[in-house]
Amino acid sequence: MSAEQPLPHYVARGAFDPHEADALTAGQERYYLASQWRLMWWKFRRHRIAVVSGAILVAMYATILVSEILAPYNLHTRATDYLYAPPQAVHFFHDGSLIGPFVYPLEARRNLEVLKWEYREDTSRPLPIRFFCLGDSYEFWGAIEGRFHLACAPREGTLFLLGTDRLGRDILSRIVYGARISLTIGLIGVAVSFSLGIVIGGLAGYYGGWIDNLTQRVIEIFRSFPHLPLWMALSAALPVTWSPLLIYIGITLILGLLDWTGLARAVRSKLLALREEDFCTAAQLMGASPKRIIGRHLMPSFTSHLIASATLSIPHMILGETALSFLGLGLRPPITSWGVLLNEAQNINVVALYPWLMLPVVPVIVVVLAFNFLGDGLRDAADPYK
Amino acid sequence: MLRYIAHRFLIMVPTLLAISFIVFVIIQLPPGDYLETYIAELQSRGEGVDIEKIQFLRESYGLDKPFLVQYAYWVAGMVQGDFGYSFEFNLPVSQVVGDRLWLTALVSVATIAFTWIVAFPIGVYSATHQYSWADHSLTFVGFLGLATPNFLLALVLLYFANVWFGTSIGGLMDEKFVGQPWSWAKLVSVLAHLWIPVIVIGTSGTAGMIRRLRANLLDELQKQYVVTGRAKGLPPFRLLVKYPLRMSLNPFIADIGSLLPEIISGAAIVSVVLSLPTTGPMLLEALRSQDMYLAGSFLMFMATLTVIGVLVSDLLLAILDPRIRLGGGAVK
Numbered sequence: 001m002s003a004e005q006p007l008p009h010y011v012a013r014g015a016f017d018p019h020e021a022d023a024l025t026a027g028q029e030r031y032y033l034a035s036q037w038r039l040m041w042w043k044f045r046r047h048r049i050a051v052v053s054g055a056i057l058v059a060m061y062a063t064i065l066v067s068e069i070l071a072p073y074n075l076h077t078r079a080t081d082y083l084y085a086p087p088q089a090v091h092f093f094h095d096g097s098l099i100g101p102f103v104y105p106l107e108a109r110r111n112l113e114v115l116k117w118e119y120r121e122d123t124s125r126p127l128p129i130r131f132f133c134l135g136d137s138y139e140f141w142g143a144i145e146g147r148f149h150l151a152c153a154p155r156e157g158t159l160f161l162l163g164t165d166r167l168g169r170d171i172l173s174r175i176v177y178g179a180r181i182s183l184t185i186g187l188i189g190v191a192v193s194f195s196l197g198i199v200i201g202g203l204a205g206y207y208g209g210w211i212d213n214l215t216q217r218v219i220e221i222f223r224s225f226p227h228l229p230l231w232m233a234l235s236a237a238l239p240v241t242w243s244p245l246l247i248y249i250g251i252t253l254i255l256g257l258l259d260w261t262g263l264a265r266a267v268r269s270k271l272l273a274l275r276e277e278d279f280c281t282a283a284q285l286m287g288a289s290p291k292r293i294i295g296r297h298l299m300p301s302f303t304s305h306l307i308a309s310a311t312l313s314i315p316h317m318i319l320g321e322t323a324l325s326f327l328g329l330g331l332r333p334p335i336t337s338w339g340v341l342l343n344e345a346q347n348i349n350v351v352a353l354y355p356w357l358m359l360p361v362v363p364v365i366v367v368v369l370a371f372n373f374l375g376d377g378l379r380d381a382a383d384p385y386k
Numbered sequence: 387m388l389r390y391i392a393h394r395f396l397i398m399v400p401t402l403l404a405i406s407f408i409v410f411v412i413i414q415l416p417p418g419d420y421l422e423t424y425i426a427e428l429q430s431r432g433e434g435v436d437i438e439k440i441q442f443l444r445e446s447y448g449l450d451k452p453f454l455v456q457y458a459y460w461v462a463g464m465v466q467g468d469f470g471y472s473f474e475f476n477l478p479v480s481q482v483v484g485d486r487l488w489l490t491a492l493v494s495v496a497t498i499a500f501t502w503i504v505a506f507p508i509g510v511y512s513a514t515h516q517y518s519w520a521d522h523s524l525t526f527v528g529f530l531g532l533a534t535p536n537f538l539l540a541l542v543l544l545y546f547a548n549v550w551f552g553t554s555i556g557g558l559m560d561e562k563f564v565g566q567p568w569s570w571a572k573l574v575s576v577l578a579h580l581w582i583p584v585i586v587i588g589t590s591g592t593a594g595m596i597r598r599l600r601a602n603l604l605d606e607l608q609k610q611y612v613v614t615g616r617a618k619g620l621p622p623f624r625l626l627v628k629y630p631l632r633m634s635l636n637p638f639i640a641d642i643g644s645l646l647p648e649i650i651s652g653a654a655i656v657s658v659v660l661s662l663p664t665t666g667p668m669l670l671e672a673l674r675s676q677d678m679y680l681a682g683s684f685l686m687f688m689a690t691l692t693v694i695g696v697l698v699s700d701l702l703l704a705i706l707d708p709r710i711r712l713g714g715g716a717v718k
Contacts, residue, residue: 217401217404220401221401221404223644223647224401224692224693226646226647226651226654226692228651228652228654228655229650229651229654229684229685230685232669232670232673233412233673234412236416236673236681237412237415239416319535322535323535323537326655327658329670342538342541346659348541348545348548351541351545352545352548358541358542358545361541361542365534365535365538368533372529372532372533
């Protein structure tokens, strides 16, 4: 073909469809018709670390339902012959042959020169760990008596996978039980601060004017307090005569009462912005009451943001409780949380000799990291149209 | 500018008053007044109670008066430098506290400086090399820093220092200087011990700062004026330093306000673990023994430090950014 010749005219043979450009592929249609929450779920799913963190958290929260069964020992069982016993390793092979999970029995010896218990594994006798077995008796959720455990110590031995503490109590079991307190305290605390934040922030944001000014000042004052010293002072003021349960409630209230400011600010600024939107004006013109406008039209458009920021403030509370209990101002035994466990690790001389007392640090860090990643993912997903 | 400064100072007064009221309510929360606790304690130890002294204390602090009058006594006393009486130490609070306030301020300021010095280059690097492996790993380390509670970090550091070096890294000066008057050698010793608490307390703040600086700088780097500058041939480094970096500096200053409460909280508990001679351990002690005037003045001091920090950050921000200054503080 030479360059001067025009290209042959192309005519499509098929029937002409003027709406062709508007038609959606199946994938597009699925996307455009999906509800807001479905879009968020899709977006959240793409954030891999957040999904993994969410799964870890679900698993950890699931354990608190069956702590008694998962823990090899009871919370208060004392093995008085094994004070400060080191973690026992789980072995599989003995003399080259597979036995399955087993431990070697510990032999305790008192070293009178350094005044310390010394432990030695007797590697001649493998003791297989028992599974789905009857062990220490417990009251399931404080109501049903039972003895069933997922794993128990061998009949003539012990099973201290993470060692024992000053009184010879199994640290692994105590961590499993401690999760019940440490994990729920964040949830309840956030519930308190969530409701305070929504009500106060909602009032300030919707009505504006002097209510807004007043709450802004109050929030500023609250925010200029360093949290921890204030928490310390408030929990020190809890009466000594209170029962452990009341102390638990008191601590959650204290944690929640100081933490609402961030949420209230978020609610207020969102409301201030949304109040000016057309759909809000339309609702007002149609005669909707303020209650209906806030609840029906404004709230749904930022609940997702609220959930994300609430998720991010849970680790703050868990850390707060851990810090308070660590200092001995928070929960008190017999209530056992991770912070209470760490209280034993306060003295560096003890920790240097028995480093496994620091192990409750691990679940704290895992939970806080997981909540941070989950919150990050939720925050990204909260606005799926971006 | 002068008007703005005056305005900021005037705002500070009611804030401090409100804070002092909250603190007073808190230290009044435990049942009974301090003197009753004090007398009960003396009696339980089998010591005699000096009626005259009790009477003197009761009168000078107005403990027999109603709540609001007591509060007025307390605030009036503080303004004159009288912080009340520590029943635990049998001394006026101002004498018990001693160096602790200054050491707390020193630790806080050093931590902020550390936060800036570390966060600045890392944040800029992360933003200019977005999604590089260095950026990813720094982000991950930052997350770890955010998540690890600082007192646990202190505990772990303390443990490893003990295991590896056989020394204790606690304290804020060599033991021979404790209780000594200030000298050059003591100052050097303090500075040599300062870095550990500063790193421990500063980690989470630094991590947060890096993330914020990175986000801010990334926003700025996408703006039109950067494209224009690049198009007219500005060298990349000058382009970065001259405009976007200056814009993203604002949060550095503005963040003191949110950073300081965090640092003071952190310092309070870290200094208990590392046994620093700052306000933290003594506050804990005072709270445990219900030595409420002492605890109250520590709380008051920490809150005041925060308020002053916010003030300084606002003033610096006003110097840095004419938009804020010209707004006369009316625009919040």
